[in-house]
Amino acid sequence: GAGVSQSPSNKVTEKGKDVELRCDPISGHTALYWYRQSLGQGLEFLIYFQGNSAPDKSGLPSDRFSAERTGGSVSTLTIQRTQQEDSAVYLCASSLQGSGSTDTQYFGPGTRLTVL
């Protein structure tokens, strides 16, 4: 079956512009996560959606970052007024239920963002 998909695969933007990154989770998965992978910082959690609950935004690095999840499926991560330090690979993951420490997260291929 289809895995987690993300688009675009690569995005180059100029400093100060806004960008939107999209994630399509595995069908039927209720939990969706965004992570960021950057040199020197490893993999960092950004935000987590579980069903209709309020998202856990505790990992967002600044108020320039926001995310939404429409209809419990597709999610969009928006970065406003991009800065060069936002350059990274943004990874999306989904899991079946989100609760229970055994629940496995499946990752998409990522979006590589480069801010010039």
Place this chain on the structure above:
Amino acid sequence: GDSVTQMEGPVTLSEEAFLTINCTYTATGYPSLFWYVQYPGEGLQLLLKATKADDKGSNKGFEATYRKETTSFHLEKGSVQVSDSAVYFCALRGYSGNTPLVFGKGTRLSVIA
């Protein structure tokens, strides 16, 4: 808070050598432990996992045992292949469940023929 520490790379081995990548963790309660692998140009893939103490996860010849007494989850493989060249990430997920994964910084493995 929860954290994962894994050995820094890069690690370079000859084909058929024995591999160990060390991973230790700090967490409250009983987290689940994971190894993810990222092959060149590909996304993160779950390699193996263990959900309770003394469990052994295994896949593709790789093994890791959940050791609560030493808070460790070391990755091992008896005979590596060139195709195992990748970045390996150790991760945990807290006992409460509704938590994201906490990752180590990754270890790059290069296997040469």
